[in-house]
Amino acid sequence: MDLSSSLLPLEDNGFERLENAEKVKADLQVCKLSADKEYVKLQDELTSLKELEENLHKESIKSKDIHEKELCVLNQENSKLKKEIEKLKEDLAECNSELSWDGKIEKKVADMKVEFTHMEDAKDDFSDINTRCVFSVTSKIPFKLNQNQALLTFEDAEVAQRLIKTGKHTLNLDRKTTDVKAMPFALGMGIKFELHVTISGKKIDVSEVPELSIPDDWVRDKLELNFYKSEHGGGEVENVKYDKKSRTAVITFLKPGAANGFVRSTKCPFFVNGRHYRLHVSPSTNVHMEKLQLYSGISKNSILLKGIAETEDDEESVQDMIEIHFQKPSNGGGETERIKYVSKGATWVCFEEDA
Template identity: 30%
Template sequence: MSSDEDFSLVMEQAPPPSKDSLEEIQALIANYKKICSQLSVDQTELASVTKDNQEMTQKCRQRSVKLAQSLDEEQRSNKERIENEKATVSSLSLEEIQLMEEIQKVEVALKQEEGENEQLRQEADVFTTVPEKKVVFTGETGNAGDARKFEMNSRVVYPMEGGTALITFEDEAAANRILTMKTHQVALEGDCHITVEARPVRLMLPSLVEIASEVCPQRMLISDLPEMDTETLLNKLDIHFHRRINGGGEVEGCEFLPDSGTVVLTFVDDNIAQGLTETEFHEVQLKNKKHTVRVTPFLNGKITNLKTKWSACPRTLLLAGIPEVMEQETLQDLLEIHFQKNSNGGGEIEAVLYNPPGRRASALFEERRPPAGKGAVSRRFTGFSR
């Protein structure tokens, strides 16, 4: 068949519908139209609802995002707040520890202060109850700036080797001349002589002494005592303060101090002395009658700081290299005669001590203080022991 050929579709025609069928179709069409119209309405409503739901969903998403952001921010804020609170708590804990340490330090310092105050109170009580010392004004005056607030006299034990002698001159210049000449020939009996060497004497003396004092719980000082036999006085005091009825107790020792005329009484037990010193005045049977004595605390001293320095004796020197050629006293007299002569560089001698070879001895040096404003402190040996 060619393309130019016409063709036709022959359809078989249906028989015309009947009247009843047409009405049914029309009714069916009307029904479908109604359904279609309802579907259109439903579709429109569904589209509107879908749109609303989409908008609601979008809003919910946006709100969810905002809530998530807000939650994150709140979590971060809470975390920062918690960290800050932790830091604050840690700082407060550290501050509390520091405050507790400060409180402990203050409590320790307070206890020390209370102890020092109590010690000062006791010392003040002691100083106000020290034994009275009678003084007499002789009419002599001096510069107030020269007055010594505290006076300490040193007593130094100086070891002497054998074959040496100590000489103290009255004049410091004589001692300096002898030291400058150094070696000396001392004439003996006949044509004999000995050669000695002059050396300076250096003593180790205290330059600073700090003493802490405290009230002794076992001792007390008894003053205002009458003049009587020392042994009898000590026995009377021992018997009186040994009795419990007098507030005393077992006595360990009783010592008389001749320089002050007082007695130091020592008890075996502590705090008995404290009870007796609180009364201060006691009546004791002495010399066949009642005598009022004064009882005061006894101070114990302890050196807390000591500094020393080497000091040369300005008027005392040492002679070394002395052989044992004659009796000790004879040779000592010859040494004194030799160094007294001005022609030998010497001068007036205040004291001389000779220790023969092979022996060991000790010389005791004590300070001699002149009146205020009348010369310097000097030291000379006052004792000699072997």
């Protein structure tokens, strides 16, 4: 029996398995080398990222320090500028005070006192056409109060006259005594007149008319139609005067008293070309002045104090001390209505006709 022929396949099979194993081993070694290279590469990238992170952190700290230093410098400069501004304000106030002391003060426009007096009777048979009101207008007379002067107004004129008659008064200001002189003073010129206001019962003034790209006649027609409607408080329109330049109009109704419905209304809807607008509406008025008079006089309830010594106290404190002194009956005083004291510069106070 020949055994050599049966051993050959086994030998070939062993070599083949060995070759496959060697091949797998070689492939694994190649993969390992590739993985090692990739690992080294990733390690290098990680190291670079860590270095970059450290550099960014250092730059951030450095930048923060720089910003904090710059902010500190800016705060110091801001504080310095605020001090300079305050100093400039003080210098400006001082300059204004000097200008006032030099008499370079612009006189204020006097306030006006307006009082309703009565309704005028209608001069025709249509009492509901127009409403006529009369107002009394009186200007308040300005009086210039100079530095180290005070003005006191008392409830009782006898107190003021008694203090003026005494003349010299000794005040205790800031633990110091000072002699002042109480004296009357003449007021300037004032005016008074009657203001007659007639509110039309047939006309209203319309403003804020929208700018429309249509002829003026069409605008008049649309205004007439708008105010003809009774739900808007109007009625049949007699005439429409429209001014495109000023965007205003005057509506005259046919029926007397039709305009009275707009006395309390300031806005009226206006529909045109599919759009909605709001017109400003007010009663048409006529104003004229009558009985203009000039007047002047002396305030019987007030006294002017001159020669008040300067003190270290503020103006309000000195004013309080003056008022307390002249409120005491033992000093010949009485109840005061008002007081004004000026320590620096000058100011204006106003009096009414019956002051």
